[in-house]
Amino acid sequence: MLKIGLTGGIASGKSMVASRLAELGATLVDADALARKVVEPGTPGLARVVDAFGTDMLDAGGRLDRARLGSVVFGDPSRLAVLNGIVHPLVREAAAGIIAAAPRGAVVVQDIPLLVETGQGSNFHLVLVVDAPDDIRIARMLEHRGMTREEAATRMAAQATRADRLAAADVVLENAGTVDALLAQVDRLWTERLVPFADNLRRGARAARPGAAVLSPARADWPAQAARLGARIRAAAPADILAVDHVGSTAVPGLPAKDVIDLQVTVTGLDVADRIAPLLAAAGFPPVPGANFDTPKPAAPDPAQWEKRFHANADPGRAVNVHVRPAGSSGWHYALLFRDWLRNDPEAAAMYAEHKLALTKQFAGTRGTHAYAEAKEPWFTDVALPGMDAWAAHSGWRPPSYTLGSPRP
Structure with missing residues (x-):
């Protein structure tokens, strides 16, 4: 199977790309969705979070109050590390089960917000990064998520820098424009690269290299x-x-x-x-x-x-x-x-x-x-x-x- 790591900073449009890849036929492993699932009421994950952060992190129905927990951990690296130490292993275990059930030759896309921060890039055949300038992401958080500018900046500061994400990327999907422009990039990537790559992997074949030898100017990357x-x-x-x-x-x-x-x-x-x-x-x-x-x-x-x-x-x-x-x-x-x-x-x-x-x-x-x-x-x-x-x-x-x-x- 072709293993794709998908990441991007908050409000970059990563979830939109993940949804489109799933529509095109990819097997999607959504780390955010799994992170919610592993701390549902009655799970060992929720019990461990309560042990670490207290019962104040639960709402009236006994569910995790994610907004309250976020206000505690974002901006405090030590507390965030404790939460990640609880949730990340459980998410990886759940993801492994989904991947094991994927058919041979599948394109498996793992949507991982902290892929760069956790150093997982070498686990994938390709790393896709959805990118947008910081000012555009802040504007989206203010408009669509109801955050203050300070809250948006705190969330961004808790993630890898934009430069670090771009350095880890094999493919950058630019999302500073329209939704249609972003989805068109995804569609081209799927047709021209991901599907042929998966087929070559299945057959154990190298990619074709048509054309004569052409010299390119030296590239810094x-x-x-x-x-x-x-x-x-x-x-x-x-x-x-x-x-x-x-x-x-x-x-x-x-x-x-x-x-x-x-x-x-x-x-x-x-x-x-x-x-x-x-x-x-x-x-x-x-x-x-x-x-x-x-x-x-x-x-x-x-x-x-x-x-x-x-x-x-x-x-x-x-x-x-x-x-x-x-x-x-x-x-x-x-x-x-x-x-x-x-x-x-x-x-x-x-x-x-x-x-x-x-x-x-x-x-x-x-x-x-x-x-x-x-x-x-x-x-x-x-x-x-x-x-x-x-x-x-x-x-x-x-x-x-x-x-x-x-x-x-």
Whole structure:
């Protein structure tokens, strides 16, 4: 199943997005609704809340007075932490039951207001953030919820900042305009990304990448995207993955590149790579048959030093290559040294950019990127290898040393 985490600040329009996704066919897990359910009269959750906050938190009918409780905890981080410690585990348990009952191939959307605050982003294939500027959200709370400006500000201050939510987002749904504009974004996302993503996951297939190689100007958010993707990969097999490193052109600041994130997953051996392959596939990165060797640079007496396991994204909205390589192998060493050489030698980076631009023009009329990739190989051997080896000798560069139990980004 495709697991989607949906979040947004108070009055952002998150509930409207959740409802629309449910109408389109998603299985919805509403954390707010579950949070109410687990503290209904007669539940252990309500008993624990009363123990912690007193019987004053109950109304005349014995139900939880949420407004009164909110006035106690919002603005007091210690009291809010106590409440969250009671409610969140119960909500997670109830959510797990709904997810377990979802059909194979379902798109499961978990509506979690505090997804960012609780650090749950790596548990999902995608995190959707519904966003609106703070002033618009405050105006909505004043108009539609009857809050004072002070109450609205207090509620917002108790949640993650807008910047933190946007940093955690794979998809941002803008809601500063009309309802129709927001719902149109949701409909496009469902049709163009979520449904194909779920189908690719079910089939264990990578997303299609039509078209020729096209270079994009360097994007400032490539490292942040790589970090989010790397966290998901580490979470898939934390006991077996030594590190996930951002490599390739998108890891070099300022370097034009195909808009593809390359990640190197370090393991102790190919037996481990094979064992975790189903876990990576379930996380959204299925294996790609027939792509388990790097081209030796130069031809090596031991080709096994260039053997790897190659995975790619099932998500049609974000191209990702995942190279699973044994620590210390030639391919592993080359990927890290090449990246660090380009990061530290502006002339080398400019030379590589010029070479790539010439090749994209040469192969602009071809289908796919295979011819472009093949044409780059001589440059890696004839130009890059001696250049980066000389830089490593001059700078004293050494590859990192990883140990199990201490995964590094």
